[in-house]
Amino acid sequence: MKNIDSNGHVRGTSVYLDDIPVIQGTLFGLVFDAPMAHGSIEAVDYSKAEALPGVVRIFTANDIPGENQIGGIVPDEPLFAEGDIHFQGQPIALIVAESEHIAAKARKLIDIRIVEKPVITDPREAQAKGQLIIPPRTFRLGDPAAQWAKCAHVFEGRADSNGQEHLYIETQGAYAVPMENGHIKIHSSTQGPTAVQRTAARVLGVPMHKIEVDVTRLGGGFGGKEDQATPWGVMAALAAGQLKRPVKIALHRLDDMRMTGKRHPYSSDYRIGLSTDGKILAYEVTFYQNAGAAADLSPAVMERTLFHCTNAYFIPHVTATAYSCRTNLPPNTAFRGFGGPQGMFAIEAALAHAAREMGIPKHLLQQKNLLTEGAEFPYGQIAEGVEIGKIWQTLEAKFSIEKTEKAVAAFNNANAQVKKGLPCSPFASAFHLQKHL
Amino acid sequence: MLEFMLNDRVVRTSKPSGSLLLDFIRYDQRLTGTKIGCREGDCGACTVLMGSLVDGRLQYHSATSCLTPVGNAAGKHIVTVEGLNMDQLSPVQQAIVEEGGTQCGFCTVGFVLSLTGFCLQADQMANYPAAIAAIDGNICRCTGYKSLERAAARLTDALAARPNGDAIAWLVANQFLPEYFQQVPDQLRAMQPAPASANGKPRVSGGTDLYVQQHDTLVEQEVTLLFDRPALKGITVEDGICTLGAQTTVADMLHSEALQTMFPRLSEHLKLVSSTPIRAISTLGGNFVNASPIGDMTAFFIALNAQLHIDGPNGARRIFLKNLYHGYKTLDLAPDELITAVSFAVPPANSRFNFEKVSKRTHLDIASVNTAILIFMDGNAIAEVHLSAGGIGPVPTFLEKTCAWLQGKELIAETVRSAAEILQTEISPISDVRGAAAYKRLLLRQLFYAHFITLFPETINLDLLR
Ligand SMILES: Cc1cc2nc3c(=O)[nH]c(=O)nc-3n(C[C@H](O)[C@H](O)[C@H](O)COP(=O)(O)OP(=O)(O)OC[C@H]3O[C@@H](n4cnc5c(N)ncnc54)[C@H](O)[C@@H]3O)c2cc1C
Ligand code: FES
Ligand code: FES
Numbered sequence: 001m002k003n004i005d006s007n008g009h010v011r012g013t014s015v016y017l018d019d020i021p022v023i024q025g026t027l028f029g030l031v032f033d034a035p036m037a038h039g040s041i042e043a044v045d046y047s048k049a050e051a052l053p054g055v056v057r058i059f060t061a062n063d064i065p066g067e068n069q070i071g072g073i074v075p076d077e078p079l080f081a082e083g084d085i086h087f088q089g090q091p092i093a094l095i096v097a098e099s100e101h102i103a104a105k106a107r108k109l110i111d112i113r114i115v116e117k118p119v120i121t122d123p124r125e126a127q128a129k130g131q132l133i134i135p136p137r138t139f140r141l142g143d144p145a146a147q148w149a150k151c152a153h154v155f156e157g158r159a160d161s162n163g164q165e166h167l168y169i170e171t172q173g174a175y176a177v178p179m180e181n182g183h184i185k186i187h188s189s190t191q192g193p194t195a196v197q198r199t200a201a202r203v204l205g206v207p208m209h210k211i212e213v214d215v216t217r218l219g220g221g222f223g224g225k226e227d228q229a230t231p232w233g234v235m236a237a238l239a240a241g242q243l244k245r246p247v248k249i250a251l252h253r254l255d256d257m258r259m260t261g262k263r264h265p266y267s268s269d270y271r272i273g274l275s276t277d278g279k280i281l282a283y284e285v286t287f288y289q290n291a292g293a294a295a296d297l298s299p300a301v302m303e304r305t306l307f308h309c310t311n312a313y314f315i316p317h318v319t320a321t322a323y324s325c326r327t328n329l330p331p332n333t334a335f336r337g338f339g340g341p342q343g344m345f346a347i348e349a350a351l352a353h354a355a356r357e358m359g360i361p362k363h364l365l366q367q368k369n370l371l372t373e374g375a376e377f378p379y380g381q382i383a384e385g386v387e388i389g390k391i392w393q394t395l396e397a398k399f400s401i402e403k404t405e406k407a408v409a410a411f412n413n414a415n416a417q418v419k420k421g422l423p424c425s426p427f428a429s430a431f432h433l434q435k436h437l
Numbered sequence: 438m439l440e441f442m443l444n445d446r447v448v449r450t451s452k453p454s455g456s457l458l459l460d461f462i463r464y465d466q467r468l469t470g471t472k473i474g475c476r477e478g479d480c481g482a483c484t485v486l487m488g489s490l491v492d493g494r495l496q497y498h499s500a501t502s503c504l505t506p507v508g509n510a511a512g513k514h515i516v517t518v519e520g521l522n523m524d525q526l527s528p529v530q531q532a533i534v535e536e537g538g539t540q541c542g543f544c545t546v547g548f549v550l551s552l553t554g555f556c557l558q559a560d561q562m563a564n565y566p567a568a569i570a571a572i573d574g575n576i577c578r579c580t581g582y583k584s585l586e587r588a589a590a591r592l593t594d595a596l597a598a599r600p601n602g603d604a605i606a607w608l609v610a611n612q613f614l615p616e617y618f619q620q621v622p623d624q625l626r627a628m629q630p631a632p633a634s635a636n637g638k639p640r641v642s643g644g645t646d647l648y649v650q651q652h653d654t655l656v657e658q659e660v661t662l663l664f665d666r667p668a669l670k671g672i673t674v675e676d677g678i679c680t681l682g683a684q685t686t687v688a689d690m691l692h693s694e695a696l697q698t699m700f701p702r703l704s705e706h707l708k709l710v711s712s713t714p715i716r717a718i719s720t721l722g723g724n725f726v727n728a729s730p731i732g733d734m735t736a737f738f739i740a741l742n743a744q745l746h747i748d749g750p751n752g753a754r755r756i757f758l759k760n761l762y763h764g765y766k767t768l769d770l771a772p773d774e775l776i777t778a779v780s781f782a783v784p785p786a787n788s789r790f791n792f793e794k795v796s797k798r799t800h801l802d803i804a805s806v807n808t809a810i811l812i813f814m815d816g817n818a819i820a821e822v823h824l825s826a827g828g829i830g831p832v833p834t835f836l837e838k839t840c841a842w843l844q845g846k847e848l849i850a851e852t853v854r855s856a857a858e859i860l861q862t863e864i865s866p867i868s869d870v871r872g873a874a875a876y877k878r879l880l881l882r883q884l885f886y887a888h889f890i891t892l893f894p895e896t897i898n899l900d901l902l903r
Contacts, residue, residue, distance in 0.1 A: 007526065007530075007534065008542070009542030010533050010546075011518065011522050011526070012471070012518035016543060021467075101657075104653055166578075168541075169474040169578055171474070217541070219543025222578065252476065417890075
């Protein structure tokens with residue numbers, strides 16, 4: 001499949017946010033953010049920064065005509081922090097200046113006094129302290145509790161998967177231009193134009209039709225610009241609307257990495273029970289999702305973890321519980337897979353654990369438990385048109401896992417310093433199933 | 438007034454010499470094909486080609502324009518994608534399109550420039566590993582690289598017919614490059630010589646350390662440019678002494694036949710240092726004076742027992758590189774002193790040299806721990822050792838005790854094991870993002886073993902050291 005924009009891309013003529021011709025009189029915005037992860041703001045002194053020639057204005061929560069609220073699913077995230085800060089990198093103010101360079105200098109002149117509060121970064125600690133974004137959810141199929149006694153093998157363990165930076169090569173940004181009749185046009189590098197529009201209207205206190213959002217293209221997003229492109233678009237619109245001048249914000253890479261959320265780290269407990277011949281009879285899993293300081297898309301990501309908790313396997317008895325835990329990290333967000341990989345990681349870790357203890361190759365356990373026609377998922381969906389068994393056989397015939405594993409073992413025997421491994425995992429995507437829910 | 442060629446025309450600017458080439462290209466000239474991904478040399482989105490006449494012949498290398506002061510462009514030919522575009526796509530552009538090597542497209546121009554740079558390397562074999570090496574400074578988050586690797590393979594095939602020597606004529610004839618490249622040498626010759634830069638402060642060489650650390654202040658200033666000073670360039674060997682000008686780049690070392698002969702695995706060592714576009718602009722003087730505890734070239738030259746040639750208002754002097762560092766970023770170098778060269782005795786036939794580095798990523802990453810060693814043998818006895826390591830203390834370190842202890846010992850596994858224990862007593866690593874202190878201790882021990890396993894495979898192996 002060819003990307004229809006390929007020619008423009010290789011010739012460098014495709015127009016990304018920072019390539020839009022700058023309108024005369026454009027001002028540049030830079031975000032002043034929290035220097036620590038948790039605390040209450042005692043005082044902020046902007047006077048030195050405001051006095052710097054070329055600084056036009058510094059916007060804070062006090063300058064918001066509408067609501068200081070950007071939370072999409074749960075209204076728990078201010079555009080600019082007021083009172084308390086909840087993560088390092090949380091926006092507190094927007095410095096608007098004649099150039100980005102001046103704004104960067106001004107930022108160094110801002111004095112802030114914060115009384116620090118205890119920081120939580122571990123989702124289990126947050127859960128224990130009742131710091132949850134939404135109430136927990138459980139998916140159930142059958143009755144695992146009644147099965148453990150019948151299982152020939154039961155294994156318990158913990159699986160941790162860490163965060164991941166999106167690193168879209170084009171950083172976050174927006175360019176807001178005041179139009180006629182109090183309308184504002186926002187060019188945004190966003191995966192969610194409606195979110196930018198709706199939120200800008202909410203913060204500016206204007207009806208949605210007054211905000212137009214234009215997205216020509218993105219230099220990568222991977223989920224990182226689904227919800228988290230919004231604040232920059234809204235800030236630029238706020239400043240442009242009040243100053244009646246175009247305002248551009250293009251984040252420096254370090255600001256972007258500090259201020260935006262990543263893939264959700266998860267810590268999970270599993271318990272898996274199998275028959276003597278390796279059939280999975282029961283599975284219990286508890287997910288502690290590290291949501292960061294605000295909901296963002298975490299509830300939806302958490303649900304997707306639950307949808308994927310048995311991956312491509314049929315397990316007759318399942319209990320899967322997920323906690324979305326509030327910590328003092330930047331709000332974690334969508335990232336390729338949207339919680340699915342974290343769900344699959346736990347079951348794959350459980351299977352690896354079982355295979356190791358039972359002394360059977362993991363791929364045999366995997367193959368034995370693949371979904372079959374008519375199998376039920378823990379959320380009630382009945383699998384139809386199941387091809388995974390056939391796919392597995394086709395691939396097995398083509399690549400032979402056993403032969404490859406032998407080659408890997410031979411290599412590892414012969415090489416003391418360099419080692420190889422062979423990962424192998426099926427994958428079931430539940431995206432197409434959503435209509436059944 | 439700075440003057441240089443930007444694509445097909447000569448440009449002049451009165452911007453401060455310390456302002457960045459990237460900003461000049463994008464915002465003064467509105468050539469927006471060159472992108473900004475990081476402003477720290479890490480992503481390659483801002484890659485341009487820099488051409489200059491070397492011995493009368495036009496030579497190009499890729500460079501990150503985000504770290505290059507515009508002053509370093511003076512008298513050169515700067516090529517952006519706009520200077521490569523023709524009516525038809527070039528074979529580089531075509532290969533990327535046809536192999537699906539572009540998705541969001543933000544990284545793409547950087548790849549086009551790096552791969553065109555590869556096509557221009559006339560003295561090097563146009564082989565697949567060289568094509569892949571040419572894009573070692575470019576990050577793509579969309580494609581997963583396989584499509585770009587196929588594009589690189591396609592180009593390698595297309596270049597099989599390219600003659601060595603005057604690559605440009607062939608590349609123009611085969612529509613890799615626009616016509617105007619043929620006139621560039623004459624235009625460069627006709628250009629005003631670059632004005633001697635102010636002898637004030639700060640002094641900038643390649644800029645690859647300075648602009649990461651002090652971007653905001655440097656971009657508004659006239660700076661003292663060191664990079665192109667002829668007196669600070671060049672690699673010579675005379676009377677058994679090899680002397681490198683302080684502004685020798687890592688790429689200059691890589692291409693030096695003299696050094697390749699002295700260090701047969703030079704390219705293996707140096708490909709662990711930064712990336713192709715950074716190696717082309719990062720200098721030895723910069724690496725030494727930046728005084729990072731994990732400076733790779735510093736570790737390399739300490740093990741060669743290299744001397745620095747220093748010039749200043751009070752005359753010239755020489756010191757051993759290993760004695761340059763008093764403490765974290767404090768140097769035996771006055772602010773008005775300049776390092777002019779570094780020299781070392783050419784390792785004799787009875788000596789062996791090795792360099793090892795471990796970082797979180799294999800390429801384009803700063804070392805967790807690095808180390809280099811030069812060993813002189815006398816039969817089966819160790820006559821003399823120079824061992825250095827970085828990442829295990831506040832400064833790049835010469836491991837004096839270990840070296841002294843090894844002297845005169847028989848080369849057997851037991852000796853190496855005992856020396857590794859002494860090694861542990863003269864290092865003081867701290868835990869940081871590159872690893873816990875205990876991990877760095879373990880790493881250095883393993884890398885120390887690796888020196889011996891690599892240099893003396895006939896006597897030492899991992900099993901014997903266990
Ligand atoms: C993406 C990236 C990757 C990197 N990877 C590596 C790596 O793998 N290994 C590694 O070791 N380093 C790495 N570096 C760091 C850097 O490239 C090197 O330290 C380089 O050698 C610095 O040289 P420069 O010419 O760019 O120095 P500059 O930044 O121009 O200068 C550094 C300092 O040296 C001073 N200086 C330069 N020459 C002289 C002289 N002759 N006399 C007195 N003072 C002088 C300057 O005034 C300045 O204070 C990396 C940097 C980047 C951006
Ligand atoms: S912008 Fe990333 S290397 Fe220059
Ligand atoms: S195509 Fe998107 S980063 Fe390479």
